[in-house]
Amino acid sequence: MKTKATSLDIAYQAGVSQSTVSRALRNSPLVNEETRKKVQALAKELNYKVDKNASNLRSQHTGTLALLLFEDPTSDDSMINPFFLSMLGCITRAAAKNGYDLLVSFQQLSEDWHADYEDASKADGLILLGYGDYVDYEAKLKQLSEQETHFVRYGSIEKGQTGISFGCDNFKGGYDMTQHLIKQGHKSFAFLGGADEHCPEFFERYKGHCQAVKEVNLTVNPNNQIDAISTEGSGYAAANQLLAQSELPDAIFCASDMIAVGALTAFQDKKIKVPEQVALAGFDDISVAHLTSPKLTTMQQNTKLAADILVESLIKKIHNQEIDSGLIPAKLIVRESCSR
Amino acid sequence: MKTKATSLDIAYQAGVSQSTVSRALRNSPLVNEETRKKVQALAKELNYKVDKNASNLRSQHTGTLALLLFEDPTSDDSMINPFFLSMLGCITRAAAKNGYDLLVSFQQLSEDWHADYEDASKADGLILLGYGDYVDYEAKLKQLSEQETHFVRYGSIEKGQTGISFGCDNFKGGYDMTQHLIKQGHKSFAFLGGADEHCPEFFERYKGHCQAVKEVNLTVNPNNQIDAISTEGSGYAAANQLLAQSELPDAIFCASDMIAVGALTAFQDKKIKVPEQVALAGFDDISVAHLTSPKLTTMQQNTKLAADILVESLIKKIHNQEIDSGLIPAKLIVRESCSR
DNA sequence: CTGAAAGCGCTTACAG
DNA sequence: CTGAAAGCGCTTACAG
Structure with a gap:
């Protein structure tokens, strides 16, 4: 291993002090243009890089x-x-x-x-x-x-x-998506995703969903809210749980795309057609959302x-x-x- | 901002030297069990953390x-x-x-x-x-x-x-995939992905592909190798170029899943059915590969x-x-x- | 087992 | 515009 050049090496070769090297390298206005150029050229030649540990230690910030x-x-x-x-x-x-x-x-x-x-x-x-x-x-x-x-x-x-x-404005996101579903003519809904203070983002989406449903005098069926975390497996399980316990609603709003993707697989396995038999919406717009079949309607987070x-x-x-x-x-x- | 505790603060409060604090904190065997405990307790109490810049500077490695x-x-x-x-x-x-x-x-x-x-x-x-x-x-x-x-x-x-x-063993990967395609009964092929020294990984996959094809006395049509980089858009374009210039082969081996996903979309747009009209294989096994429709056969990189x-x-x-x-x-x- | 001292490579007042 | 000096907070020979 060659030993690394230090600012002192540069100083020595440039015939200036180490302080001047330090200033020249940081483009301080307190240094002569000539000197700066000479120092910078030398630094480049010796492949010198300011030691971050030393400079951080001294200046007390890390970048x-x-x-x-x-x-x-x-x-x-x-x-x-x-x-x-x-x-x-x-x-x-x-x-x-x-x-x-x-x-x-x-x-x-x-x-x-x-x-x-x-x-x-x-x-x-x-x-x-x-x-x-x-x-x-x-x-x-x-x-x-x-x-x-x-x-x-x-x-x-x-x-x-x-x-x-x-x-993300989760409440409004949940609200907007649900309005869209309602406009599409859907009247009964399920929500897949945790909906309590332990997962406040999903909870907000759910609250927005409920508000939109209630505003048009449709009913929220609390049994159709099924907990899930944001994984395919959890979405798959939640969809199956829904199928086991209730009649299929018109539309299912999933708290995330991962949940939706899992649910989609569950429906495919049971030969339930999306969107013909049940509409399915996600949240996030992860890159797979436009690659599933059918392509997933979702709320995009920027x-x-x-x-x-x-x-x-x-x-x-x-x-x-x-x-x-x-x-x-x-x-x-x-x-x-x-x-x- | 409270000022951060240093090893000297600990030393002072523990009634030992700063060197001893340093040793105690790094579990050096050169320190009495009692002393170590006292120092460590104090460090925890004061929420003391070793300054990485200082320790890195001194010890000349960064972790x-x-x-x-x-x-x-x-x-x-x-x-x-x-x-x-x-x-x-x-x-x-x-x-x-x-x-x-x-x-x-x-x-x-x-x-x-x-x-x-x-x-x-x-x-x-x-x-x-x-x-x-x-x-x-x-x-x-x-x-x-x-x-x-x-x-x-x-x-x-x-x-x-x-x-x-x-x-990844790209040559063998390309070879194995192609053998699989051949076993499935496919006889004519295309390869989507760059195949020269500028993208050696894809090139190796292509070479493996060619070898497998030649081994069973089928022919490689060099016109059916179409350059693409690993993006959906590039895969989409490459698939369309293939469609424009040649008859559809039995199977298309894409140098990456992203290319395959783009190609799949191109075929869907043209109402060409995968795998009924053309087989499509990818490489990588990215997470979307099992979510496309049809699900993508691919070579998994671990x-x-x-x-x-x-x-x-x-x-x-x-x-x-x-x-x-x-x-x-x-x-x-x-x-x-x-x-x- | 412990302490006093040097020093890692910089930045930054301070003096000129 | 430049230099000599101090010091950031540690680790690590060195001495005991």
């Missing part, structure tokens, strides 16, 4: 963001929810665009996850992403907040909640926009600027799975 | 790995190839399992990408992942190698190639295994142990899209 991805502990170990994978991709890009590096970490909610990226000076701030039991989650958020860790969260938005969150907002807000937060939680609208994508 | 993901510059800006996203997920887990943090970065091949993660002491080693023009790529690999950067690559394996690579091997090999490399390039077998997954 990196940490992304903590929480997963449902019940989900298959090898599969990551494609929606979060897509977010991850967009966040990586957004971080790079803003000149930050991105540290990625998967977390199990069960563990002691606050992971200390900021405490250990590995990152200037945290982005929290993922489903998982919100009731457990809340306490950890409080703790982060008390430690004055910089963080932003993607998830449900509620009054009085700890810290800053951004998230992951690119969300990622930009998360990253930019976190950076503001790091610089102690004021930021507020905010809702990001979802967009109805009509495809084939809900038409009469 | 982090960097993942550089290369993308085809032509691919849609917002979409990341699902195969690589899956690898990314598995690599993140594998890194965590081995006690390393993971820095993620997307790279455009066009840019000056060698990104200096190791030079800048941000990471102990690099994992390179992605398609992209191999001819450009090779030069950069050489450069990394000359700088004695620690890296491993996922991709094609060739004799005399620079650095350590792991990759991303979890690949990720484990990459991470563990890189760590060995970092510790200056010998490692060798290696091939990972692909597995034929028979579903619906190729049966007679």
Whole structure:
């Protein structure tokens, strides 16, 4: 291994002080143009790179963001929810665009996850992403907040909640989708997905759904709300449970596309035709949604926009600027799975 | 902001020296059990975390790995190839399992990408992942190698190639898939995907395909090899080009599932039935492959295994142990899209 | 088993 | 515009 060049090596060869090298490399205005050029040329020649550990230690910031991805502990170990994978991709890009590096970490909610990226000076701030039991989650958020860790969260938005969150307008998303189903002539519904305070995002979608149903004087059948987490397997099981216990409704609104995809398979297995015998709607617009047969009607979450907002807000937060939680609208994508 | 506790604060409160605190926290055997306990309790109480920048600077290693993901510059800006996203997920887990943090970065091949993660002491080693023009790529690999950067690559394996690579056994994968198609009774074929030194992985798959065809004395029609990169759009275009220029073959082998998915859409648009009128096979087994209709027969790459091997090999490399390039077998997954 | 000291490679007041 | 010096918070010989 060749030993790495340091700023002192450059200084020596350039015939200037080490401080001047440091300034020249950071384009400080406090340095002569000539000197800067000479130093920069030399740095390039020696393949010199500023040691991040040293500069971070001295300047007390890291130029990196940490992304903590929480997963449902019940989900298959090898599969990551494609929606979060897509977010991850967009966040990586957004971080790079803003000149930050991105540290990625998967977390199990069960563990002691606050992971200390900021405490250990590995990152200037945290982005929290993922489903998982919100009731457990809340306490950890409080703790982060008390430690004055910089963080932003993607998830449900509620009054009085700890810290800053951004998230899809789940209530309106559920409402809009249901209105669409109603316009298509559907009159009886089921909802596949958890609907309580443990999964507030799904719960909001369900509430929006119920509101739309009630507004047109149709009835919500509480037995037709069946818990599911956002996996194919869970969607498959929930659909079968629905089939076992009730008559087939006109339309089934799934709290996520993964659930919808699982439900679709369940119907195919039972030779129930979508959308002829039952309409099926999803939420998220993950990439498979336009590849299933029939293509899935869904509410699209704008992951690119969300990622930009998360990253930019976190950076503001790091610089102690004021930021507020905010809702990001979802967009109805009509495809084939809900038409009469 | 409260100011963060340092090892000196702990030392003061524990009534020991700062060196002892440092040792106690790292479970050095050189410290009395009592002392260790006292120090560790105090550290927990004060929410003390070792400053990574300081410890990295001093000890000259970072405990982090960097993942550089290369993308085809032509691919849609917002979409990341699902195969690589899956690898990314598995690599993140594998890194965590081995006690390393993971820095993620997307790279455009066009840019000056060698990104200096190791030079800048941000990471102990690099994992390179992605398609992209191999001819450009090779030069950069050489450069990394000359700088004695620690890296491993996922991709094609060739004799005399620079650095350590792991990759799917693409030749055998192409061969096995084609044998399967032949067993299904298909006699004429097309191959969708680039097949030259710019995309060596696809090229190997094509070579395996050709070999299997020739072994049973069928003919390879070179006009039926149509270039495509691993995107839906490219697969769609390639399928249409095939339809425009030739009679429909019995079976179409796509160099990746994304290409196959695009081709499938092209056929649906033209009311050509898969597999009744034409068989369609993919490669990778990305998660959509079992959700299309018909479900896609494909060669599965074991991303979890690949990720484990990459991470563990890189760590060995970092510790200056010998490692060798290696091939990972692909597995034929028979579903619906190729049966007679 | 413990402590005093050096030093990792930078950035940043301070002085000129 | 430049340099000499201090110091970020650790780890690790060295001495006892």
